[in-house]
Amino acid sequence: MCGIVGYVGRPGTTGAAGEDGAAVVLEGLRRLEYRGYDSAGIAVVTGAGVDVRKRAGKLANLVELLDADPLPAAATAIGHTRWATHGGPTDANAHPHVDGTGRVAVIHNGIVENFAVLRAELVEAGVEFTSETDTEVVAHLLGAEQERTGDLTEAMRAVCARLEGAFTLLAVHADTPGVIVGARRNSPLVVGLGEGANYLGSDVAAFIAHTREALELGQDQVVTITPERVDVVGFDGTPAQGRRFHVDWDASAAEKGGFPSFMAKEIHDQPQAIADTLLGRTDTTGRLQLDEMKISEAELRSVDKIVVVACGTAAYAGQVAKYAIEHWCRIPVEVELAHEFRYRDPVVSERTLVVAISQSGETMDTIMAVRHAREQGAKVLAICNTNGSTIPRESDAALYTHAGPEIAVASTKAFLAQITACYLLGLYLAQLRGNKFADEVAEVLEQLHEVPGQVRQVLDGLEQVREIARSMADTRSVLFLGRHVGYPVAMEGALKLKELAYIHAEGFAAGELKHGPIALVEPGQPVFVVVPSPRGRDSLHAKVVSNIQEVRARGARTLVIAEQGDTDVEPYADVVIRVPRTSTLLSPLLAVVPLQVFACELATAKGLDVDQPRNLAKSVTVE
Ligand code: F6R
Numbered sequence: 001m002c003g004i005v006g007y008v009g010r011p012g013t014t015g016a017a018g019e020d021g022a023a024v025v026l027e028g029l030r031r032l033e034y035r036g037y038d039s040a041g042i043a044v045v046t047g048a049g050v051d052v053r054k055r056a057g058k059l060a061n062l063v064e065l066l067d068a069d070p071l072p073a074a075a076t077a078i079g080h081t082r083w084a085t086h087g088g089p090t091d092a093n094a095h096p097h098v099d100g101t102g103r104v105a106v107i108h109n110g111i112v113e114n115f116a117v118l119r120a121e122l123v124e125a126g127v128e129f130t131s132e133t134d135t136e137v138v139a140h141l142l143g144a145e146q147e148r149t150g151d152l153t154e155a156m157r158a159v160c161a162r163l164e165g166a167f168t169l170l171a172v173h174a175d176t177p178g179v180i181v182g183a184r185r186n187s188p189l190v191v192g193l194g195e196g197a198n199y200l201g202s203d204v205a206a207f208i209a210h211t212r213e214a215l216e217l218g219q220d221q222v223v224t225i226t227p228e229r230v231d232v233v234g235f236d237g238t239p240a241q242g243r244r245f246h247v248d249w250d251a252s253a254a255e256k257g258g259f260p261s262f263m264a265k266e267i268h269d270q271p272q273a274i275a276d277t278l279l280g281r282t283d284t285t286g287r288l289q290l291d292e293m294k295i296s297e298a299e300l301r302s303v304d305k306i307v308v309v310a311c312g313t314a315a316y317a318g319q320v321a322k323y324a325i326e327h328w329c330r331i332p333v334e335v336e337l338a339h340e341f342r343y344r345d346p347v348v349s350e351r352t353l354v355v356a357i358s359q360s361g362e363t364m365d366t367i368m369a370v371r372h373a374r375e376q377g378a379k380v381l382a383i384c385n386t387n388g389s390t391i392p393r394e395s396d397a398a399l400y401t402h403a404g405p406e407i408a409v410a411s412t413k414a415f416l417a418q419i420t421a422c423y424l425l426g427l428y429l430a431q432l433r434g435n436k437f438a439d440e441v442a443e444v445l446e447q448l449h450e451v452p453g454q455v456r457q458v459l460d461g462l463e464q465v466r467e468i469a470r471s472m473a474d475t476r477s478v479l480f481l482g483r484h485v486g487y488p489v490a491m492e493g494a495l496k497l498k499e500l501a502y503i504h505a506e507g508f509a510a511g512e513l514k515h516g517p518i519a520l521v522e523p524g525q526p527v528f529v530v531v532p533s534p535r536g537r538d539s540l541h542a543k544v545v546s547n548i549q550e551v552r553a554r555g556a557r558t559l560v561i562a563e564q565g566d567t568d569v570e571p572y573a574d575v576v577i578r579v580p581r582t583s584t585l586l587s588p589l590l591a592v593v594p595l596q597v598f599a600c601e602l603a604t605a606k607g608l609d610v611d612q613p614r615n616l617a618k619s620v621t622v623e
Pocket of ligand 1: 311315357358361363366412495499
């Protein structure tokens with residue numbers, strides 16, 4: 001996910017509200033770099049036209065370029081820090097993008113889903129493209145509309161009417177120095193209200209150094225800012241008002257988007273991570289399409305076994321995938337820790353599909369498993385959150401999650417995005433191999449599209465979990481139980497607690513308890529239990545309810561995660577944490593959220609650094 005900054009000050013003056021546009025925007029980009037750092041760029045508008053500087057890589061590369069080749073003094077500037085989606089992290093793909101005349105410059109966050117159709121249309125009309133991005137389409141369309149209407153706001157409205165997907169756009173034009181036009185649909189954009197200057201940003205971090213007064217925009221709105229005015233209209237031209245608010249935290253906190261830690265922010269971002277991962281996966285007839293899939297349909301039809309290789313949290317996503325893919329596709333799925341895979345001489349052939357799951361795409365254990373699988377003749381599909389990283393590059397196909405950059409060492413939003421991508425893969429294979437009719441696939445997809453809203457609901461109702469976590473700061477051991485897809489959720493809950501709060505925690509398959517681990521249960525032992533839906537397989541639910549009774553009978557304190565309306569658990573639960581109703585297979589996306597929040601809150605209560613836990617690193621590049 002990209003970071004966006006816009007600034008208009010007073011021309012002919014210097015200082016904070018004057019012609020220091022490039023410096024003001026650069027300061028904003030520094031605070032937004034956590035959103036993406038594949039490239040960065042700035043455009044300024046002067047009486048002489050639009051000037052652009054942009055560079056692949058971190059912001060430091062752009063700073064170097066600006067030192068060598070400074071931008072002119074300008075009171076209007078826009079800036080962008082990129083997390084690549086369409087097109088690799090190159091100078092050419094860096095934003096801002098201009099049209100053929102170089103008089104309009106555009107920056108963009110999000111995905112224009114119908115960009116291929118629009119691009120083909122423009123190419124047909126003789127437009128030449130200089131990048132692989134979806135954004136450049138907008139620059140060309142906007143240039144033409146500005147020519148036609150002579151009004152940048154009108155031009156933006158006309159272009160937005162043609163775009164599908166989620167986007168935030170900012171545009172400047174040589175004809176209108178002193179004006180920035182922004183637009184938003186399902187992607188963030190806020191206005192900063194200054195003295196003789198106004199600002200735009202992906203979040204308030206972009207302008208927090210200059211003003212703490214802000215205006216929240218609604219969906220499908222176009223905003224036009226000048227040094228003195230902020231005008232908002234709907235995409236349909238109806239005048240609108242933003243909601244004004246005061247930012248009550250300081251500039252240093254803003255680097256985390258106002259959250260106390262990157263982890264808290266990333267937990268909060270999860271609905272968007274799921275929604276973005278689902279975005280643009282169906283064609284006009286509603287049929288599922290995975291356009292990053294470069295393995296032939298014939299090869300996929302002949303697959304007789306899937307092996308998931310991954311580490312840590314990503315491996316738990318793989319375990320959820322096993323239940324879904326086996327159920328939907330009737331293909332056997334093995335899940336193997338990547339570092340164990342190649343040492344056991346695994347049986348793989350050209351009919352094996354190896355699915356490598358990795359947030360970073362740089363985990364050495366997983367890279368080595370991918371190489372081993374390919375040497376054995378297997379096809380490898382990478383599920384990865386990092387465009388251009390090693391694992392997708394060395395695989396036969398890649399399915400990208402769109403969780404945005406994950407900065408906290410402990411994985412949260414990437415996990416939910418990985419599970420979502422696994423569901424997409426399972427449904428795609430089921431459709432391709434004829435295990436499911438199109439309407440059955442569509443039904444699951446519909447449920448999946450409801451999940452972001454349901455995760456938001458879970459997040460909004462977690463004060464009870466936070467209180468419990470704070471009260472358990474001295475706890476020395478916590479157990480987590482689950483069956484079926486609840487089992488990997490239990491293990492992920494335990495992992496989060498271990499790595500963040502340094503508390504001994506174990507996740508067990510609930511049925512395994514009586515085979516030994518139940519000896520650990522003593523009076524007061526906290527035990528989380530992930531309960532499947534009572535509307536699913538009857539026996540599964542009943543068995544987990546029995547497991548709660550077993551540990552309760554031995555004095556455990558039971559903390560039960562159960563679906564809304566499941567009253568069967570109430571007699572045996574010390575605490576019931578409710579999650580919305582969804583199908584059992586999709587339920588991990590909801591059930592894991594309280595466990596993430598529990599670990600994050602408990603670690604915070606212990607005064608620990610939740611973003612950088614001891615002994616860990618974000619990307620594990622050694623075997
Ligand atoms: C746990 C965590 C790790 C990673 C694992 C794989 O919170 O973040 O267990 O999931 O190191 O990393 P990636 O997904 O980058 O391959």
